[in-house]
Amino acid sequence: MAAPRGSTSTRVGLIQCVALIAGVALVVFAQPGRAESSPPSPLAQMCRTCHAEAQAEFAFGASLDSLDANTIFDRLRVYRSRSDDGSVMPRFARGMSDQTMQQLAAELGRSAP
Amino acid sequence: MNITLSRRQLLAAALLLPASTASARKRGPRIIVVGAGFGGASCARQLRLYLPNADILLIDRQARFLTGPFSNGVIAGLDEVAMITRHTRDVATAHRVRVLIDEVVTIDPVKREVRTAQHGVHRADRIVVAPGVSMRWDRIEGLHPGNSDAMPHGWLGGTQVTGLRDRFAALADGARIVIAAPPNPYRCPPGPYERASLMAAALQRRGHRNSRILIADAKDDFTKRALFQLEWDRRYPGVIEWIPRALNGEVVRVDTQRHHLWLRDATMPIQADLASVIPAQTAAQLAIDADLTDETQWCPVHPQRFESTRHAGIHVIGDAAIAAPMPKSGFAANSQAKLCAAAIAADLLGKPMPKAMLLNTCYSLLDTDAAISVSGYYAVVADRLSVLSEGISALGGDATQRRSEAEQARAWYRTITRDSFG
Structure with a gap:
């Protein structure tokens, strides 16, 4: 028995709408990189307080914008090896592990997002 | 079940569903920050960074205030008062948050409500309390707020x-x-x-x-x-x-x-x-009245996220919090604000908690062109805040080193006030 015309139309419409909902949902929720991009860590943000980003006139520490991650990592290791307390950075770096330094350098380095 | 929707109704529903979901996402969580000092203002800024869609309301009773750092230079007549003057409304523009100049009368830590003198009750998903300190008037005979x-x-x-x-x-x-x-x-x-x-x-x-x-x-x-x-x-x-x-x-x-x-x-x-x-001193009276303090009259917190140990969903940062061995300083409050904001965002978004690592430096001026400092790097070890490394200016430092630290102190003040207040 043939189905009433209106019912068939509704089923087709329902399928179309489900597809539309799925499509729109994909657009809304699956923008490339949205889920993967991670915000800066609190520690990196603390570094940025003095090593201000794109605010050269306010920067207290040396600008990090021109340094790549490897250079920042190397400098942190040099600070850690210093025995004097004369400036702030050796005091901080002395307690940092290689892993923490690497993560910081990756976040703060020139290629960081 | 008989479906009798028309094409137009279905199409409308199809368009409406993502729209309303997006609207809910756009509305985001509601977070109130009480106190617009170094801790509160910095936290509002960081919350905006981590939660772009959140409704963030920063409340402070003062439209204009003087910072603690560098106030001794003003008292001694060596710095101008304009140098340490900040305006609370500037935070709204700089950090894209709502600012309310009003006195917080009560905080209900269970209902997560803040009542202000002029604008009634404000409800929130999270409350960050950064109220600073109150003076104890019971320790020195003859001294009280009136004199x-x-x-x-x-x-x-x-x-x-x-x-x-x-x-x-x-x-x-x-x-x-x-x-x-x-x-x-x-x-x-x-x-x-x-x-x-x-x-x-x-x-x-x-x-x-x-x-x-x-x-x-x-x-x-x-x-x-x-x-x-x-x-x-x-x-x-x-x-x-x-x-x-x-x-x-x-x-x-x-x-x-x-x-x-x-x-x-x-x-x-x-x-x-x-x-x-x-x-x-004690934690600000507001924090005491809100049942956020313990027998010490300071606010105990989980150092991993600076959430009150007494009331879930309420965070305390800055001078009011028990955060030893960190000192009660503007730098410490700014660091705690960054950790706290990241932890709130992680919790709301169902992401892993950030690593709890904190920094502080306290500069002290000996003269306009000479300063000394102490710094610390802290982390949570076995649920306790601990010193990982620290240091202090060299005892034998010469005039050049003291001068260099004075320049650093002034540069630090410019950067931290810019970072905190815009």
Whole structure:
């Protein structure tokens, strides 16, 4: 028995709408990189307080914008090896592990997002 | 079940569903930050960074305030008051958050509601409380809020800062200045000693060779003590005298009309031409009333996220929080704000908690062109905040090093106030 015309139309419409909902949902929720991009860590943000980003006139520490991650990592290791307390950075770096330094350098380095 | 929707209705539903979902995402969580100092303002900024869609409301009773850092330079007449003046509404523009200038009357930590004097009740998913400190008026006989202006502490950024400045400026040579330093813990641990240093520097500039500064202390040690005392002897010989608690240095009674101060066990008072009495401190009364404090009258927190141990969903940062071994400083509050905001965002978004690592540096000026500092790097170890590394200016530092640190201190002030207040 043939189905009433209106019912068939509704089923087709329902399928179309489900597809539309799925499509729109994909657009809304699956923008490339949205889920993967991670915000800066609190520690990196603390570094940025003095090593201000794109605010050269306010920067207290040396600008990090021109340094790549490897250079920042190397400098942190040099600070850690210093025995004097004369400036702030050796005091901080002395307690940092290689892993923490690497993560910081990756976040703060020139290629960081 | 019979579906009888028309194509138009289905199409409308299809378009509406993502729209309403997106709207809910756009609306985001509602977060209230109470207090727009270094902790609160920084936290509002970081919350905006981590939660772009959140409704963030920053509430403070003051439209304009003076920062604690560098206020001693103003009191000594070495810096202008404009340098330490900030405007709360600037935070709204700089950090894209809503700002309400109103007095918070109560915080209900269970309902997560904040009531303000002029604008009623505000509900939130999370509340960050950064209210600062209150003075204890029960420790020094004869001293109370009504007569404190006569022996101004100048510790809360109000009119006492300029009042103390004006009275210091009016002193004649030969004056005796008494600074009463409070017991631990309190806001800005090196503050009383920096104040003495800068007053001595100002007296030297004025040619007041016969004036003396007495620090009457309620404790037996203080931060950077060896450095301060070495530099006092070097720069201001015989001008600054420190009396520790062990030698009955604690001020226990005052007569503000006669400018008399009694040290513990003293039979005779000290006559002061100018007294700055800094009382013992607690977390701000607002935090006490909100049941956020323990028997110490400070706010216990989980250091991983600076969430109150007494009420879930309520976070306490800055001077009011128990965060030892971190000192109660603007830098510490700014660091805690960053960790707290990241932790709130992680919790709301169902992401892993951030690593709890914190930084602090306290600079202290000895003169306009000389400073010393202490720094610490902290992390949570076994649910306790611990020092991973720390350091202090070299005892044998020369004038060049002291000058360099003074330049760093001023640069730090510019960057941290920019970071916190825009």
